[in-house]
Amino acid sequence: MTAADATLRALTGYCLRRASVAAMTDFARVFARHGLRRTTFSVLTLVTERPGLRQAQVAEALAIERPNLVQIVGELEGRGLLRRETDAGDRRAQTLHPTLAGRRLVTQAMADVAEQEERLLDGLTPPQVEALRTALAVIEHNAGMQREAAHDQQVSRA
Amino acid sequence: MTAADATLRALTGYCLRRASVAAMTDFARVFARHGLRRTTFSVLTLVTERPGLRQAQVAEALAIERPNLVQIVGELEGRGLLRRETDAGDRRAQTLHPTLAGRRLVTQAMADVAEQEERLLDGLTPPQVEALRTALAVIEHNAGMQREAAHDQQVSRA
DNA sequence: TATTGTTATACTCTATAACTATA
DNA sequence: TATAGTTATAGAGTATAACAATA
Numbered sequence A, B: 001m002t003a004a005d006a007t008l009r010a011l012t013g014y015c016l017r018r019a020s021v022a023a024m025t026d027f028a029r030v031f032a033r034h035g036l037r038r039t040t041f042s043v044l045t046l047v048t049e050r051p052g053l054r055q056a057q058v059a060e061a062l063a064i065e066r067p068n069l070v071q072i073v074g075e076l077e078g079r080g081l082l083r084r085e086t087d088a089g090d091r092r093a094q095t096l097h098p099t100l101a102g103r104r105l106v107t108q109a110m111a112d113v114a115e116q117e118e119r120l121l122d123g124l125t126p127p128q129v130e131a132l133r134t135a136l137a138v139i140e141h142n143a144g145m146q147r148e149a150a151h152d153q154q155v156s157r158a
Numbered sequence C: 001t002a003t004t005g006t007t008a009t010a011c012t013c014t015a016t017a018a019c020t021a022t023a
Numbered sequence D: 001t002a003t004a005g006t007t008a009t010a011g012a013g014t015a016t017a018a019c020a021a022t023a
Helices: A012-033 A038-049 A055-062 A066-078 A100-120 A126-157 B012-033 B038-049 B055-062 B066-078 B100-120 B126-157
Strands: A082-086 A094-098 B082-086 B094-098
Touching (some): A012 B100, A038 A100, A066 A082, B012 B100, B038 B094, B055 B094
Antiparallel strands (some): A082 A094
């Protein structure tokens, strides 16, 4: 495809966004069934998979700004799904640990999410899904390169 | 992949979202070089491709709520990139028409967007890109099915 | 009565500056 | 001084209710 015939609906970037928005809308409904949003589901799942992470590490891993994570963790702690624990070695840091209720909720929610994902991928063969994931990884990588290049340019201009 | 090993990073839905966010972040930078945002670029491009559409038709085509489109069109009209024209046959309706400046801006911006898209897809063969677009269409379709099913359920409950 | 564009409004997600307490 | 968590706040994007003009 050349730039000449690149109309709005022909843009792969727009197809990517439409599919993402549609998929995340469905996922949001699954999250809501468990009283979760995308961000709270992500944080609770990560903390369950890797207990003891600091908030800053969770924020880094999930690309969430630290100030925004405070409310998310507060919400999950308020519902008794995880607890904050002051790090023994560095009393500035809060490590995060799932409660039993949190682990149970993650198990249930993740099962529903996986089921929803199967519905979304219905009609695609395993090789097609693998090819999709490869393509998505390439795009994410290329976009990251773009961001770094723009950042370097900004730095060198300063 | 079964639900059993579905950790956060293994979810295809999350890979899809990360790639989409990364790609749209880059596109946003391209739009900004022309004084546009994603929404204003989309509207101006569509109006240039299909002049004379009513606002309600543009909103429907781009999945933008009509109230939100008012500001977008107002911004583009204020910059002299398109003009509203009261429909002769239905004086409630406003049809949208690109100005010369608007058409020129779309040509320039679309060229940059297509170039950016090529960078994003760098490393993928044309068949791989085609397979990606097929997979994205399947996901969007499946998600739409999900939405309709949920809506039908909601209606039948009422 | 229904529809188009519009106004006002609210809600979510995200981003940044600045504070505190620790290091 | 630098970092972790926090507070407050601002912005973009999106969603709904209600109104005037028109059909």
